[in-house]
Amino acid sequence: MSMELSTAAPDAPAVADDGVWLACVACGETFAPFETVRYTCDDCDGLLEARYAEPPTWAEFEASEVDRGVWRYAAALPFEMGVSLPEGDTPLHEVPRLESEIGVSRLRIKHEGMNPTGSFKDRGMTVGVRVAKELGVDRLACASTGNTSAALAAYGGRGGMETLVLLPAGKVAAGKVAQAALHGARILEVDGNFDACLDIVQDLAERGEAYLLNSLNPFRLEGQKTIGFEILEQFRDEEGRFPDRIVLPVGNAGNTAALYKCFRELVQSGALDEADVPKLTGVQAEGAAPMVEAIENDADEVRRWDEVETRATAIRIGNPVNAPKALPGIRNTGGTAVAVSDEEITGAQRALAAEGVGVEPASAASVAGLRKLRDEGVVDDDEAVVCLTTGHLLKDPDAAAAAGNDPESVPNDTDAVLAHLAGER
Numbered sequence: 405m406s407m408e409l410s411t412a413a414p415d416a417p418a419v420a421d422d423g424v425w426l427a428c429v430a431c432g433e434t435f436a437p438f439e440t441v442r443y444t445c446d447d448c449d450g451l452l453e454a455r456y457a458e459p460p461t462w463a464e465f466e467a468s469e470v471d472r473g474v475w476r477y478a479a480a481l482p483f484e485m486g487v488s489l490p491e492g493d494t495p496l497h498e499v500p501r502l503e504s505e506i507g508v509s510r511l512r513i514k515h516e517g518m519n520p521t522g523s524f525k526d527r528g529m530t531v532g533v534r535v536a537k538e539l540g541v542d543r544l545a546c547a548s549t550g551n552t553s554a555a556l557a558a559y560g561g562r563g564g565m566e567t568l569v570l571l572p573a574g575k576v577a578a579g580k581v582a583q584a585a586l587h588g589a590r591i592l593e594v595d596g597n598f599d600a601c602l603d604i605v606q607d608l609a610e611r612g613e614a615y616l617l618n619s620l621n622p623f624r625l626e627g628q629k630t631i632g633f634e635i636l637e638q639f640r641d642e643e644g645r646f647p648d649r650i651v652l653p654v655g656n657a658g659n660t661a662a663l664y665k666c667f668r669e670l671v672q673s674g675a676l677d678e679a680d681v682p683k684l685t686g687v688q689a690e691g692a693a694p695m696v697e698a699i700e701n702d703a704d705e706v707r708r709w710d711e712v713e714t715r716a717t718a719i720r721i722g723n724p725v726n727a728p729k730a731l732p733g734i735r736n737t738g739g740t741a742v743a744v745s746d747e748e749i750t751g752a753q754r755a756l757a758a759e760g761v762g763v764e765p766a767s768a769a770s771v772a773g774l775r776k777l778r779d780e781g782v783v784d785d786d787e788a789v790v791c792l793t794t795g796h797l798l799k800d801p802d803a804a805a806a807a808g809n810d811p812e813s814v815p816n817d818t819d820a821v822l823a824h825l826a827g828e829r
């Protein structure tokens with residue numbers, strides 16, 4: 405394994421602001437981080453990432469004034485504090501029945517659905533909205549399969565800023581639309597899929613009409629990178645070792661890119677041995693699996709899928725914009741990618757729920773993927789694995805109700821209730 409795409413140059417370039425700058429992952433060009441609004445490289449249009457003169461150490465995190473959550477990791481972020489609700493500090497659940505059924509040495513579930521708006525997106529928004537304030541913009545916008553819009557609406561509202569969200573009409577789970585509505589976002593329903601919504605938001609951003617807070621924005625991924633710090637700290641405290649593998653659902657591939665960056669920064673500071681870097685393993689739905697296709701074909705680029713379909717609406721994405729960052733993340737950590745059916749996703753959602761962990765369909769893809777890779781012998785039985793569950797069950801109440809037990813009507817009478825219970829189900 406080689407940790408390519410180093411996160412820091414030996415010396416901070418002249419454009420660095422307080423030891424932070426933006427670098428193009430394609431051509432290496434560097435830019436001042438907060439002078440002007442910029443999402444991609446001026447020279448080659450490549451993706452940008454934040455870089456720091458000093459990569460973070462565990463000691464810095466332990467000395468942090470904030471003892472938990474995203475801002476505990478401020479030493480690895482561009483600011484000391486952001487617009488916070490607060491976020492992060494999500495549980496790492498034990499799931500003993502699933503662990504023995506799947507057959508790995510240890511299985512833990514990192515439940516990002518326990519963030520303030522019910523998904524991991526809050527980690528990115530707390531940093532992204534802070535940067536928006538630094539840049540002095542007033543209108544925030546995103547395209548969304550739902551969770552980004554809920555987080556943007558809440559954090560934008562908290563920050564006192566105008567928010568605009570573009571959603572694929574009829575394809576966003578009810579809980580997420582309700583959140584965006586109540587937190588005060590202006591909701592535009594587009595007659596197209598997520599990728600079409602993102603194309604429009606990128607156009608709006610280019611024309612200076614709004615500040616884009618999708619994961620194309622490099623600062624969103626800075627916040628999401630803290631999932632990795634937290635998993636490693638929680639897992640190490642518990643077991644004295646790091647996980648061998650992290651399995652996660654993949655849509656736009658932001659988390660895959662963010663976790664890889666987390667590992668690279670820790671390797672760079674000496675806080676993590678290269679040999680201990682967990683294998684990043686991405687899971688997509690069969691009807692929306694361009695990343696899996698690229699990994700299976702050993703391709704350098706992802707082919708855009710124009711037609712995508714899955715019950716896991718949060719990962720109904722055909723053109724993962726972070727692929728240039730995420731593909732090396734999967735390959736260089738020795739991980740892989742796998743596609744699962746909607747039935748496998750629902751089965752995993754039920755299995756998690758049976759152990760008290762309530763997640764939305766896209767989140768359950770991680771467990772469905774692990775199950776499949778274990779069945780295929782790709783994952784060994786001695787591996788310690790963390791599955792990331794990205795959103796809460798209540799985000800998609802219709803999917804939860806469809807996957808769960810049907811309510812049974814009973815008469816308004818205790819004896820009749822007992823008779824009903826004694827009868828056939």
Ligand SMILES: Cc1ncc(COP(=O)(O)O)c(C=O)c1O
Nearest residue numbers: 551655656657658659718794795
């Ligand atoms: C619940 C959930 N899981 C997974 C994803 C995909 O995450 P990423 O774009 O980081 O691959 C999303 C993104 O929209 C999501 O809302």
